[in-house]
Amino acid sequence: MNQAEVTKLVSKLRIKIPPKHRKMSSPEGPEGRMNKLRKTVTGLFKYERIELNHNRADEARQYAERLIAEAINHGDCHKPTMEMADYWLLEKELVHKLFKVLVPRYENSNTAYTRMLRAPRPEYSYNTEKTVLELRGNPYPPLHNKQANNRQLLQNILLDAAKYEYRQTKYAEMAENIGKNEQEKPSV
Amino acid sequence: MKKPVMYLSSSLFGKLLPRSKRYLSTKEAIERRSHLFNLEKKRQLENVGRIExxxxxxxxxxxxxxxxxxxxxxxxxxxxxxxxxxxxxxxxxxxxxxxxxxxxxxxxxxxxxxxxxxFTVSDPHQVNKAFWRSCSLVLGACATVAFKDTVAVKLHSFPGPDIRSGSFIYDIDLPSLPDWKPTQQELHTLSAEYVMLSRKALPIERLEVSEELALEMFVENEHKTKQIPSIARSNANGKVTLYKVDKYVDISKGPMISHTAQIGKVSVTSVHQLVGTPESDVNQLYRFQGVALPTGVVLNHFAYSILIERAKKLNPARSPINPFGEPSHTTHKENIAATA
Structure with a gap:
């Protein structure tokens, strides 16, 4: 077959893509949906960390990832990419940010360009699963605590000591058994 | 310094006990100590004078x-x-x-x-020590409150924090219970008291007092009274550092954590008997042991059960009444005689 594989025409995204898009009901129809997502993508590029409803975050994230991937692959002299950036970024100074700041930041990365985290839900609310969507490498303090591996944490000290004691008892048992075997041998 | 203290204490005795002989139940002693603590704290605040x-x-x-x-x-x-x-x-x-x-x-x-x-700073060594120390302090308070009025509870001391030993401890003298082995139910009760105390989110207050006042506060507890002079001497300024949780006052060098709600998952795991040497002034003490984690630490129940099982074993910290012997239930008189 001479037909090119579809998967090779577009750069593969580094996030999980659901099989169907979300309709994101809007009185203006599909165009309204796109306008909503453009606003979100613009906000994400502008503030680098935003909190919003999960549906919209997940949908906008896919377009943001795609936009950054295209910008990295084709650079700023590629007309279709520039048109795409012009369409998605409502504030035009962000187009400069995309090519001059974000492309150098992500050129050599091998993970996704954005990160999505669950945010606490407001009390007594329904159907509003909140999410934090951020660009990786942003200047804000990290949201999650990556220190669980710190050996100095109290729980780790306790567990390490318990492990050490368990091994010591096992070694003592083994040493006893060795002694016994040697004693038995001469008698046999 | 000395004058108001004497005045306060004599007036307090006038209210509590008209008789000349001093005898205080555990409850009265706690109230009195906490009252003295508050008065002294107020006095020290007033002594600050002009605010700089x-x-x-x-x-x-x-x-x-x-x-x-x-x-x-x-x-x-x-x-x-x-x-x-x-x-x-x-x-x-x-x-x-x-x-x-x-x-x-x-x-x-x-x-x-x-x-x-x-608790999550990159080098939490001192924080952990303060936590373990505070756990011992609160254990003393919860043991004081847990027993009935008929059982006299005399707190003895707790050693410096050793987290790797797996349990925090408090050595307590129960003179009216010569041979007590706690049931599982009683340990649960102690743990429940502990949790109730920690859920109140009470601040752990600190105060430095003179040796005389400390002696006055712990007048009914002969163990603490004996320890106070040496504690005061070891301190550079000759003062004794007291800590107060709820209404329980105790002596410790500190530092302590900020408030009791920072103690998260906690269990009082066991109570062991410590037997003294013939020369020691106390025949036996009870070593209360427990294990705790800071608030916000998520540990799965299996891992926590391992910590509990380990904390049930007798903590090898030095016994205050038998410092050179094996910290076990029996004294080895023959061994000591043989080595001597």
Whole structure:
């Protein structure tokens, strides 16, 4: 077959893509949906960390990832990419940010360009699963605590000591058994 | 210094006990001690006199800033209140000038830089020690409250924090219970008392008092009375550092954590008998043991059960009444005689 594989025409995204898009009901129809997502993508590029409803975050994230991937692959002299950036970024100074700041930041990365985290839900609310969507490498303090591996944490000290004691008892048992075997041998 | 103390204590005795012979039940002794603590704290605050300002350079999130506080009145906790609620709740110790670990409820005396430390700082060594020490302190308080009025509870002491031993301990004298082995139900009750005390989120207050006042406060507890002179001598300024949780006052060098709600998952795991040597003044003590984790630490129940099983074994810390012997249930008189 001479037909090119579809998967090779577009750069593969580094996030999980659901099989169907979300309709994101809007009185203006599909165009309204796109306008909503453009606003979100613009906000994400502008503030680098935003909190919003999960549906919209997940949908906008896919377009943001795609936009950054295209910008990295084709650079700023590629007309279709520039048109795409012009369409998605409502504030035009962000187009400069995309090519001059974000492309150098992500050129050599091998993970996704954005990160999505669950945010606490407001009390007594329904159907509003909140999410934090951020660009990786942003200047804000990290949201999650990556220190669980710190050996100095109290729980780790306790567990390490318990492990050490368990091994010591096992070694003592083994040493006893060795002694016994040697004693038995001469008698046999 | 001495005069108001004597006045206070004599007036208090007048109210509580008209008889000349001093005898206090555990409950009365607690009330009296806490009352004396509050009076002394008030007196020290009034003695500050003219309020002077100090500059505290705060370093940390959300941003570095300078706070103007009151000398000998404002505490690191007050500084945290200027920041956010998160700071007041999660800060365990204050680090002054990058070197001195300071209680959250101890008034600041000098211009300094201030960092607030919680359980997840990159080097939590001192924080952990303060936590373990505070756990022992609260264990003493909860053992005091758990027994009926007919059982006299005399707190003896707790050794310095050793986290790797797997349990925090408090050695307690129960003179009316010569041979007590707690049932599982009783241990659960002790743990429940502990949890109730920690859920109250009470601040752990600190106060430095003179030796005479400390002796006056612990007049009915002969163990503490014996320890106080040497504690006062070992301190550079000849004072005794007291800590108060709820209405329970205890002696400790500190520093302690900020409030009891920072103690999260906790269990009182076992009570062991410690037998004294013939020369020691106490025949036996009970070693109360427990294990705890800071608030917010998520540990799966299997791992926690391992910690509990380990904390049930007798803690090998040195026994205060038999310091050179094996910390076991039986004394080895023959062995000692043979080595001597």
């Amino acid at each position: 300002k100090i500059e505290v350079n705060y370093k940390g999130v959300p941003k570095d800033c300078t706070l103007v506080m009151n000398r000998n009145i404002s505490t690191p906790y007050d500084c945290a209140k200027h920041l956010t609620q998160w700071h007041t709740e999660s800060s365990v110790l204050a680090l002054l000038d990058g070197t001195i670990h300071w209680d959250m409820h101890r008034p600041l005396t000098e211009n300094c830089t201030l960092e607030l430390q919680n």
